[in-house]
Amino acid sequence: MLSKNVYFFGGGKAEGGAKMREVLGEKGANLAEMTNLGLPVPPGFTITTEACAAYLENGGNYPKDLDTEVHYALTRLEKLIGKKLGDPKNPLFVSVRPGTALSMNRAAGRSQAEAPSMESILNLGLNDQSAARLAEQSGDPRFAWDAYRRFIQMYACAVLGVNAKRFEDAANAARKAQADLTADDLKGLVDGYKKIVRAETKREFPQNVQDQLWGAIEAAFASRGNTLAVSPDTKGAKTCMGTAVTVQTMVFGNMGGDSGVGVCSSRDPLTGKNEFCGRYVPHAQGKDGTTGVREPQNLSVLQKTMPLVYKKLSDAKNRLEKHFRDMQEIEFTIQQGKLFLLQTDSAGRSGAAAVKCALDMVKEGRIDKEEAIMRVTPGHLDALFQPIPESAETHAATTVSLSAEGEQEAAARHPEEEEERAAPKITKELETFLGWCDEVRDDSLRGEIKGFRIRADADIPDEAKYAFEFGADGVGLCRTERMFFDPKKLLHFQAAILAETAEERKAALKKLLPFQKRDFAWLFKAMNGKPVVIRLLDPPLHEFVPQTKADTETLAAYLDMKAKDVQAKIDLLRERNLLDYRGCRLAVIYPEIYDIQIEAIALAAVDCVQKTIPAHPEIIVPLVSDPAELALIRSRAEAVWQKVQNKTDTKIPFRFGAMIETPRAAFLAKEIAEYADFFSFGTDRLTRAMFALSRNNAASFVSACLAKNLLDADPLRTIDERGVGEVLTLAAARGREEKGDLKCGLCGEHGGDPETIDFCYRAGLSYVSCPPCRIPLARLAGAQAVIRNA
């Protein structure tokens, strides 16, 4: 069965409607819907996206019967209006507008929005004859020749590929000669424009209106954007979606003072308040309102000058918002006192407006909470929350002194008491909205996995505090090395690295114990009983040894040694490759480092619990590649933990997990799960290992691949589902072969990416962890994932 290629709208009735966006394009579908609602829409017809796709797939041949269908629809239109395209006596004029399935406003939240493939062409049907007739009929030759001039330019640029500058230059030259162009001036310009077309294309500007029409249709079909259009449903698959083409009776906003064009919004797009607002430009056509050619006026002017038109517009706005159950942006034209609606669309809005509007619409009973959640995009929240200022990050670090005594003093000054600088705040309205998101995530159920949590990457107490305020369900990643890099603690750690015996090393590390204990205790306190995942030391030791001569001298002074002897020690360690180990491989050579970290965590937890602050430490081991490694580290950790419990006579539960960030760990996940209570996927490192990318060239490789269309998205930003996603899924499944209820999470940069969050939900992960500033966004994205995949 052949599909219908052309859909008619007009006379109070339309074929198709708002639900046919994929076929009619956003514009065509909404025009049909408005027509069916009885709103004043200039009649016309829409050629489907499918017809366009067929044209492209068939090497530029129109689908069979398209011409017949267009001819039929045009005849129907001419009958309805009582005018005929190209008729010398009573000419019909139309606009030709391309429209993709995805409106620009809807696309704004996505990463790869496609620009419309071709600019709209207005006033089609004008030629030398009909222009003269329009001048006569309208009694306004100036208007008629101006319309013709505009048409030639639009058509020549969009269809014939002539550079717009040529026309603009000619118009400017004419204006220079005379301030206000007369009808004759404009007629002269028409001649000039036609000459430009002849010179540039070696052909006359088409006088045949059928040629004009089909030229415009073909240009819309063949425009370059179409062939590369990205389908929104099959992320990244390059399929041809096609462009719908709407042919619509022209109405003119430039027929005098009682004419004009405007755009209005059913609510305030900046604040979201339920206030009708918009702009209106009298005596204008098309983009005049937005290009600064004319000064736009507030809608209140319209209300005063044409109260009936305003009333009609306001009624239509109410009707449309109620019908579409969303804030609408409406394009309108007034032709000699008569209102026409040319387009309606979900209105673009600020983040604050999106939240307010969603909340209000639920209160007004128009939408339910789930729909409200889907109305706000992660992009809306992204703009509201920027990364935490660096000065705040390092704050805790700079307020402590070197000695253990000083530490205790500093401990008394809890960061909470200090008054967190200009920090982003969550408004009450946003909190209500995000609360709804939390409910959706909390209630979600995938098999036996209940809930989908959002945790924060938080290395230092300040970050944890932000994270808590932003509504994190816990800390998903505390990178303990940030605590070591602190200049006040670094010397002790450098001494430990340079120690020659395990005993010497233990002694040096012991000095770090109170610092670490305090940091961990603050973390637990900041999270107030929510779980805190602490990653044991990860970076290679060479990142910690002195890099400059001055640093070496400082360390030498601290160790009471000569600088050159310190340097010699470092060189020796480097030669023996002892500085290159990272992740849990460190524990293979220097097990004492993890020992001290475990002890600090245990002591901090005991401290909290003894002060009736709940603490839920979850210790995680980085860079695991073999179950034997994890078994070794776990048994040592358990021994240290037990020792602290015995000494303090306090029982503290802790969970022990593995970071899955080498592909080998994914394959051996079943065996690793024997020694792990949970998994955390370190997808940044996992991605680099899967691609065999080094830190150095990852960014430049990815951008080169994106430029050459070899990758659909940056895999270090949005999880690479086909590769990294698969290995993650494999690891989770294998881990659960060993432990059916094994909790899995993801941490790091990916955790704040909405598409990755959606993947994680589908993959059965229990949580994602992201930087604190992305927590609000992630709370939303997580809820949307639940709803989307229900």
Add this chain to the structure above:
Amino acid sequence: MLSKNVYFFGGGKAEGGAKMREVLGEKGANLAEMTNLGLPVPPGFTITTEACAAYLENGGNYPKDLDTEVHYALTRLEKLIGKKLGDPKNPLFVSVRPGTALSMNRAAGRSQAEAPSMESILNLGLNDQSAARLAEQSGDPRFAWDAYRRFIQMYACAVLGVNAKRFEDAANAARKAQADLTADDLKGLVDGYKKIVRAETKREFPQNVQDQLWGAIEAAFASRGNTLAVSPDTKGAKTCMGTAVTVQTMVFGNMGGDSGVGVCSSRDPLTGKNEFCGRYVPHAQGKDGTTGVREPQNLSVLQKTMPLVYKKLSDAKNRLEKHFRDMQEIEFTIQQGKLFLLQTDSAGRSGAAAVKCALDMVKEGRIDKEEAIMRVTPGHLDALFQPIPESAETHAATTVSLSAEGEQEAAARHPEEEEERAAPKITKELETFLGWCDEVRDDSLRGEIKGFRIRADADIPDEAKYAFEFGADGVGLCRTERMFFDPKKLLHFQAAILAETAEERKAALKKLLPFQKRDFAWLFKAMNGKPVVIRLLDPPLHEFVPQTKADTETLAAYLDMKAKDVQAKIDLLRERNLLDYRGCRLAVIYPEIYDIQIEAIALAAVDCVQKTIPAHPEIIVPLVSDPAELALIRSRAEAVWQKVQNKTDTKIPFRFGAMIETPRAAFLAKEIAEYADFFSFGTDRLTRAMFALSRNNAASFVSACLAKNLLDADPLRTIDERGVGEVLTLAAARGREEKGDLKCGLCGEHGGDPETIDFCYRAGLSYVSCPPCRIPLARLAGAQAVIRNA
């Protein structure tokens, strides 16, 4: 049902036999076998490995009934001999020998052979009373006290943990006082030894012979080696195999001139010739023959002095070799003119002997070809073939001049004509043997995969020539960068890297074309129609740019530029990360490099074919991580290839493959196979990616893990089956989902490792590729894999 713990042998009949090695240990099993053959074996009994394993698994408790069974066997032995352990009138003396399931000779070919867990204890049953009686019975008090002295030392060291040095010092002190020790001296030494035991263990040396016996059994059971014994069947799994313990009637080789001990081999273990040979030490016990205490004599001396004993030994040797169908090494003792056999085992042998012996045994109709193949270990061949000397490798490179004219001149001097230095040779006998191996591999069938080939990694024509002589089935990996690194060609390539436009780059690369064409043509010629896998350029460009000031100046002179301008260009490229790309990622930024390589390969193939030399190029793309990359590179390659074909009017088929060396490529193997005719697994890089290991720290990490038992083998030497093996298997399976007959191979260092070769056969790979010097070993290992997995 309880298993039998003790097996008796003696009186011409034995329980068990050679096939019960796993239960009786190599030694016990062979003694039983020899007894059943009617050979003169001192009777005794063997306690099973299972009894030992049960003892260890039960925390040091003997299995139920062991004591009863030992008591019964001992009684039976005493009855047979007519003497009783500890009997004051007619004492029996026994040896206690531990024995693992794997003999030392058999284990020699493996990487992790376990040393026997305890030294043998001879003369058990001696105490103050029985020693005196032995002196009386033998009429040789010197012999008796010497035997007792030896027993105390052996027992104290093996069972009581006393340091042997204490006894040696005492013996040396005695010897210093007097050149030849008398019976009284030795009796005095016995007293001294007993004092040492008392001092060291705070106990008297046990006089109770039952205590002696059980002490020895328990020491053998509990010795440290057992608990760590590595089972040979489940590679790397640490299971307790247990040690068998053989208790055997003592015979004495130190009872005068007509006594002695010796070891003989049924053929020459160095050459493999069928000549009876061995050593014999008169008037000696135990290790006297090997420790230099006495001078060993050739067997011909025995033939002269004791012709009847020699005849009996020679007959026994013939009988044993025929029976075991392998070269035997036999331990014997002569006690007062009477021959006893104490042990037989497959004889250790040199590589040459292993091959000769295997060939001869087939000729003699004793074994079939498959058995012959299994008789030679890869280790035997490894020693015969060392890596090709560096001077030979670089030879081709240094005989060419810079200009294209010079190149043609050089081309006339084909490397084959030069007389290609001391290269290892394959002997005629080895060639026959390896020919059998080839047949086995050629005929092998796994599903639809016929044959299992051995190819060589060969970067330059010389290597290919060696590989061909060594019997390679083709080149499995030609790393083309070796051709670029040649100093004469490097300048052109450096010029290409610094080029600012694609055109400039093409011009510089064009100069490399004749060099590359010639190299490839030589490769094809050297392989004479066998397939040649050529890997397109792989290393990052920064490896090619000048590293020293002198190099920069040379390049500057060549480019007619200032050195600092050259350096500035390099710095700029480095800043823009353009030098960091490697593998096919190079082709994303500089597609011209691969273009020129493809052109050179095509021209070389045309050249060969036009000279009626068959050429089968197989082009392979390194570091693929996405099907889109491969599609892009393949379409470009096909275009270049077609151009050469058109220009030369010659049709040359080529195959196009992907290196699977990123884990992501393995996951996307189905999609990648759309654009690949074959896969080659680069397991070196794949291993590093799976473990997330950098080049820098891989070696040191691996050795640390091996030392801590975190890894069973070096994964960069023997493929890590659990991780890398699995991802490889996944990739092959997914690739074959797309193309059922997709050929897969492995290349690089792993390709020369016997265990990896076995894995590759099981994984359904069509070939492995290894360095030329390992080709003979790989031909053997490949055949063994076929037989082992039949």
